[in-house]
Amino acid sequence: MIVVVDYNVGNVRSVCNAFRHIGCEVRLSNEPQIIKGAAGVVLPGVAAFGYAAGALGALAEVIKETALNGKPLLGICVGYQMLFDRSSEYGQHKGLGLVGGDVVPIPAEPRPSLGRGKQTVPHMGWNLVRMGENMDLFAGLGREKHFYFAHSFYAEVADGEAKIAYTDYGFDLPAAVQKANIYGTQFHPEKSGKAGLKVLRNFYGICKRGS
Amino acid sequence: MLTKRIIPCLDVKDNRVVKGVKFLNLRDAGDPVELGARYSDEGADELVFLDITATISSRKTMVELVEKVAEKVFIPFAVGGGIRTVEQMDELLRSGAEKMSVNTAAVANPDLLTEAARRFGSQCVVLAIDARRSRERVGRWQVCVKAGSELTDIDVVEWAVRAEKLGAGEILLTSMDADGTKEGYDNQLNRAVTEAVNIPVIASGGAGKLEHLYDAIVEGGADAVLMASITHFENYTIKQMKEYLASRGIPVNL
Numbered sequence: 240m241i242v243v244v245d246y247n248v249g250n251v252r253s254v255c256n257a258f259r260h261i262g263c264e265v266r267l268s269n270e271p272q273i274i275k276g277a278a279g280v281v282l283p284g285v286a287a288f289g290y291a292a293g294a295l296g297a298l299a300e301v302i303k304e305t306a307l308n309g310k311p312l313l314g315i316c317v318g319y320q321m322l323f324d325r326s327s328e329y330g331q332h333k334g335l336g337l338v339g340g341d342v343v344p345i346p347a348e349p350r351p352s353l354g355r356g357k358q359t360v361p362h363m364g365w366n367l368v369r370m371g372e373n374m375d376l377f378a379g380l381g382r383e384k385h386f387y388f389a390h391s392f393y394a395e396v397a398d399g400e401a402k403i404a405y406t407d408y409g410f411d412l413p414a415a416v417q418k419a420n421i422y423g424t425q426f427h428p429e430k431s432g433k434a435g436l437k438v439l440r441n442f443y444g445i446c447k448r449g450s
Numbered sequence: 451m452l453t454k455r456i457i458p459c460l461d462v463k464d465n466r467v468v469k470g471v472k473f474l475n476l477r478d479a480g481d482p483v484e485l486g487a488r489y490s491d492e493g494a495d496e497l498v499f500l501d502i503t504a505t506i507s508s509r510k511t512m513v514e515l516v517e518k519v520a521e522k523v524f525i526p527f528a529v530g531g532g533i534r535t536v537e538q539m540d541e542l543l544r545s546g547a548e549k550m551s552v553n554t555a556a557v558a559n560p561d562l563l564t565e566a567a568r569r570f571g572s573q574c575v576v577l578a579i580d581a582r583r584s585r586e587r588v589g590r591w592q593v594c595v596k597a598g599s600e601l602t603d604i605d606v607v608e609w610a611v612r613a614e615k616l617g618a619g620e621i622l623l624t625s626m627d628a629d630g631t632k633e634g635y636d637n638q639l640n641r642a643v644t645e646a647v648n649i650p651v652i653a654s655g656g657a658g659k660l661e662h663l664y665d666a667i668v669e670g671g672a673d674a675v676l677m678a679s680i681t682h683f684e685n686y687t688i689k690q691m692k693e694y695l696a697s698r699g700i701p702v703n704l
Contacts, residue, residue, distance in 0.1 A: 252517070286570055286571055287570065355644055361650065385453065389549075430526045436524060
């Protein structure tokens, strides 16, 4: 069973729905014992970083400990950003520190995009992700696929052990990471159609192998 | 490269999708969940559901609708109509919506945009602007509220700029003059707003032919194009739209 951490942020239902759709048993919970007993843990997130970190509260330690014990952990969007050391969204906030790096604003530099003199922030919509080599989340998906992004901050990954997949947003923007049993996607797999469901199926496979 | 988005819009009344002309003379277009799932299967990038009645009882219906859609549709969708508070937004997000769209409530209480952005992140906060060409000020547009029934004195471009600063992450820009006419988007309006802000702008109102989509992106600078009549009644599929845009050099997720 996969447990989706329920910490009073939006979008939790969509993540559960997507896992159910692919035939995976999933439970939404904020109870430490249930999180510890899961085959894999998903940290979702539609929220601002500070709000999310505050809402997670004491569960942060539970998730961290579970991940450090080797249980597969998947962070999505802000849940992904929280895997890193810190964020500067609306103030300075501490992350889980499971992957090295800082969450910083997407630069609002004028970069001509088609039909428009500048590139927008948030980075919103479907962008092409170049799959990293040997990243388990992307098994069977080929070299590149479109996924749905919606974010104004991004993680500057500074971790030699992390494998990274990138997307092009005027610069190489990290779209997903994998560090041992810790996985994260800046995009929303649960909202990325068939390719997104495949990513979740891959995570489910990783959890089944691990438990 | 980030692709341009095709977004079918589903106006919902009494649990049915309807579509009118310039916000009037509504026609039935089907069941919202079925239609949403169909558009998703056809390759839509995103969906927008607007509760056009926005009454207390319809709000409960919208939450139920969002729950049902979220079970079947694995692409992002926004929901709007009658949203007044962050608590209502929270309920809709938790039910499975990706974004909330606000118009009247943000005009009445601009701080709502800031409050919502701080809690949910600005990528969830869509400011809907219903724009009407100004009779007094040539080349300007005025903001309409209450489903197009009330014209305010607020200038559309100034409001868009202010809303971005307050925390809006996207603008859903509807031309009331063009809505439902199928004569093309108001690309002067789209251009005026896309040049003034740095957040994505969804062009809405007036799509009737495939060229109109191209024009909104290239002439209007739109990041996404929203349509209703052209998909509900004119039998253009999402795939046809995307293939057409791709053939003219527009990046799309085909």
